[in-house]
Amino acid sequence: MAELIILKLGGSVITKKGEGKAEVNKEVLERLAAEISEARKEKEFPLMIVHGAGPFGHVPAKEYGLHEGLKDERQIEGFSITHHSMEKLNFLVVEALRKAGLNAMEFQPSSIGILRNEELVHFPTEALEGILNIGLIPVAYGDVLVDEKKGISILSGDHLVPYLAKKLNASRVIIVTDVAGIFDSNPKENKDAKLIPEINSGNIDSLNIGSSTSTDVTGGMQRKVRELMRLEIESEIISALEPGLVKKALLGERNLGTVIT
Ligand SMILES: Nc1ncnc2c1ncn2[C@@H]1O[C@H](COP(=O)(O)OP(=O)(O)OP(=O)(O)O)[C@@H](O)[C@H]1O
Ligand SMILES: [Mg+2]
Known part of the structure; x- marks a missing residue:
């Protein structure tokens, strides 16, 4: 899909992750929805949104x-609670996007995806491609899934x-988070941290990229960068x-934060 942009809205911006509260950051979410809507009015392009979890997911998980992994019965209850909490957040995100005039729709990863040792091994995309082709904006999210090796x-x-x-x-992939990009050390812990405009295989090892300052069960910033480095897409x-x-990013501007190549 030639013009497809995948936009990730970090849990750190759409929720009150810093305060550890499972609440939406309404002001930021509404502004982001308006920006996405304005961009789509100026230019037509297929768009998929994935959002993070913040306390809605990281805290119960x-x-x-x-x-x-699955070790005891109690975790089945935890699965249900965590998934349901993410569904609520997903609903609120889609609602905000719809209020901004976008034809967004909820897209549930756990009902179609399977992991094996935390890696996606099955995620059929035929329906997703159809949804994108007719101009809808599917909105998926970080979720709890069945794992072939670990149970969940x-x-x-x-x-x-x-x-x-x-x-x-x-x-293109655009990742939106609560810091200006990748710094040489965590900017939330070091006020002298310097923004790195471009990360590549040559400078990655010299940077001190940590996880997250808040509760994050999936590796925070470090995991993000590692995953993106393997991807051969800008x-x-x-x-x-x-x-x-x-x-600006959706309309094609570059070098607004940290580019990963
Ligand atoms: N070198 C670094 N440069 C930039 N941010 C860093 C660095 N090291 C650690 N971080 C932390 O990474 C955080 C962003 O990652 P985090 O996973 O918390 O956000 P998110 O992905 O938006 O949230 P979620 O996982 O809920 O979707 C920043 O708030 C920052 O504290
Ligand atoms: Mg994270």
């Missing part, structure tokens, strides 16, 4: 040890994005907190 595992949005980018032959990490960046 951690409480029930869902990232450790977490599908991180940061894993789903490159998987789909490759399978659907996307033109990707960029940008900030959602600076108004206008998401719209």
Whole structure:
């Protein structure tokens, strides 16, 4: 799908992840929805959205040890609770997008996907391609999935994005998060951290990329970068907190944060 853009809205921006509250960050979510809507009015392109979890997913997943595989009965309850919580967040995200005039629809990964040792091994995309082809905006998310080896595992949005980018032959991946890009160390912990405009195999090892300052069961920033480095499609990490960046990125501007090549 030639012009397809896959946009990941980080849990760190659409929820109150920093405060550890399973609440939507309404102000940011509504602004992002408006920016996406404005971009789509100026230019036609197929768009898939994947959103992260914030406390809606990371907190119950951690409480029930869902990232450790299936070990006891209690985790089945945890699966149900965590999935249901992500469904609520997914509903709220789609609702915000719809209010901004976008034809978005909920897309549930756990009902079609299978992991093997935390790697996606089965995720049929025929319906998804049809949905994109008629101009709808499917909105998927990080979810709890059946895992062939571990019983259950977490599908991180940061894993789903490159998987789909490759399978659907996307033109670009845009990752939106609560920092301006990748820094040489965690900017939330080091005020002198320097933004790195481009990451490639030559400089990746010199950077101190940590996980997340908040609860994150799927590896935070480190995992994001590792997954994107393996992908042979252009990707960029940008900030959602600076108004206008998401719209600019969707309309084709580059070098707004950190480009990963
Ligand atoms: N070197 C680094 N550069 C930039 N951010 C870093 C770095 N090291 C660690 N981080 C942390 O990564 C965080 C972003 O990753 P995180 O996984 O928390 O966000 P997210 O993916 O948007 O949320 P979610 O996983 O809920 O979708 C930043 O808030 C920052 O604290
Ligand atoms: Mg994360």
